[in-house]
Amino acid sequence: MSACSEEKQEVPTEKKEPPPLSVEVITVNKEPAPIWIEFTGRTEATKRVEVRARVSGRLEEVLYTEGDYVEKGELLFVLEKDTYEATLERAQAQLQQNQASLKLARADVARYKPLVAEDLAPRATLDQYEAREAELVAAIKSDEAVIKEAELNVSYTEVKAPISGRVSRKLVDVGNIVGYGEQTALTTIVSDNPMYAYFNPTESQFQVMRTYKSQDQMPARVFVSDASNSMVEREALTGKVDFADNRVDAMTGTISMRSLVENDDHSLLEGTFVYVEVMITDQASFLLIPPGAVQEDQQGSYVYVVDEGSTAKRVDIVSGYESRYFLIVTDGLEGGERVVVSGFAKLRGGVKLAPEDVTGEKGVKAVFEKQGMLETEE
Numbered sequence: 001m002s003a004c005s006e007e008k009q010e011v012p013t014e015k016k017e018p019p020p021l022s023v024e025v026i027t028v029n030k031e032p033a034p035i036w037i038e039f040t041g042r043t044e045a046t047k048r049v050e051v052r053a054r055v056s057g058r059l060e061e062v063l064y065t066e067g068d069y070v071e072k073g074e075l076l077f078v079l080e081k082d083t084y085e086a087t088l089e090r091a092q093a094q095l096q097q098n099q100a101s102l103k104l105a106r107a108d109v110a111r112y113k114p115l116v117a118e119d120l121a122p123r124a125t126l127d128q129y130e131a132r133e134a135e136l137v138a139a140i141k142s143d144e145a146v147i148k149e150a151e152l153n154v155s156y157t158e159v160k161a162p163i164s165g166r167v168s169r170k171l172v173d174v175g176n177i178v179g180y181g182e183q184t185a186l187t188t189i190v191s192d193n194p195m196y197a198y199f200n201p202t203e204s205q206f207q208v209m210r211t212y213k214s215q216d217q218m219p220a221r222v223f224v225s226d227a228s229n230s231m232v233e234r235e236a237l238t239g240k241v242d243f244a245d246n247r248v249d250a251m252t253g254t255i256s257m258r259s260l261v262e263n264d265d266h267s268l269l270e271g272t273f274v275y276v277e278v279m280i281t282d283q284a285s286f287l288l289i290p291p292g293a294v295q296e297d298q299q300g301s302y303v304y305v306v307d308e309g310s311t312a313k314r315v316d317i318v319s320g321y322e323s324r325y326f327l328i329v330t331d332g333l334e335g336g337e338r339v340v341v342s343g344f345a346k347l348r349g350g351v352k353l354a355p356e357d358v359t360g361e362k363g364v365k366a367v368f369e370k371q372g373m374l375e376t377e378e
Helices: 082-117 123-156 203-212 364-370
Strands: 021-027 030-032 035-052 057-062 075-079 158-160 165-167 185-199 219-223 237-244 257-261 273-281 285-289 295-297 300-306 312-316 318-322 327-331 338-340 353-357
Touching: 035 165, 035 203, 035 219, 075 185, 082 123, 123 158, 185 219, 185 273, 203 273, 219 257, 338 353
Parallel strands: 021 353
Antiparallel strands: 021 338, 030 285, 035 185, 035 273, 057 075, 075 158, 165 185, 185 257, 219 237, 219 273, 237 257, 285 327, 295 300, 300 312, 300 338, 318 327
């Protein structure tokens, strides 16, 4: 009895290389680009006026809708007029009376002058008539001043908007007596176009702005984060930095600064929490990359670049200022590198890559252009 053994032969298999990893890259170069620094801040109206009653009396009418936008000179409140109109009429009557008396006094002076010249009448009588004439001239000037004051008081019974702006709620209801002993506040008006946005850079940030700014009034953009309400799209408002305080706040170590932005549609309200972006310069050259391209580990910050063999290469970097749009690289990159900006989950050093250049769509300058941050007024 014989047995046959079958030998199993192993067939060698070739290891297949994984396909190149598809990634997006941007080409970085050291070139002039606008450098924007972002701060948080709050808005404040450029003008705030308390509307007060300048005369006393009963409030008879409120002629505006609370919260509306009103124009300068628009009638807001009406106070009772009877007392002030009566005072005006009495002053006008007194003026007419004194004008009639002055007419008679001047006639007496004209009649007595030739008589006194010919010694037909006593000099003392003429002196009395001339004194009466001067007294009435002064009385008429006083009457005119009283009338002017009375006319002003009548006009003050109609309380008008001193500026254009958004008017607050009424502080006094119809029927109440106002103005006795004080100028009663009736409402407030805020002028919100243009609008101020105050922000507080640190002293070192202030020195950077002072040193590198390419314009006396640095361009600014103010916007409200809509992360909590994606249904509302709010565009950034543009303007200029028009104020920097002359001292550092000892409590916070910051300096108060202010931007002035156009608010044509009155959508930005006073007291709103905002982000303020200030463009320091667009003349200096920096090497900028998107913040999302930077990775972190225990050794520090690094990026992946595509080397000559189309493989991923780790490059350690030193970063400078960083914002939501860009990061300044101060060491590690020379310029001309293709930096990877996607596919990080599978990315490792030495991995073969199939890079797609998206500098025109996702480069820092492309982001600036989409955000309207390349359009600055000279």
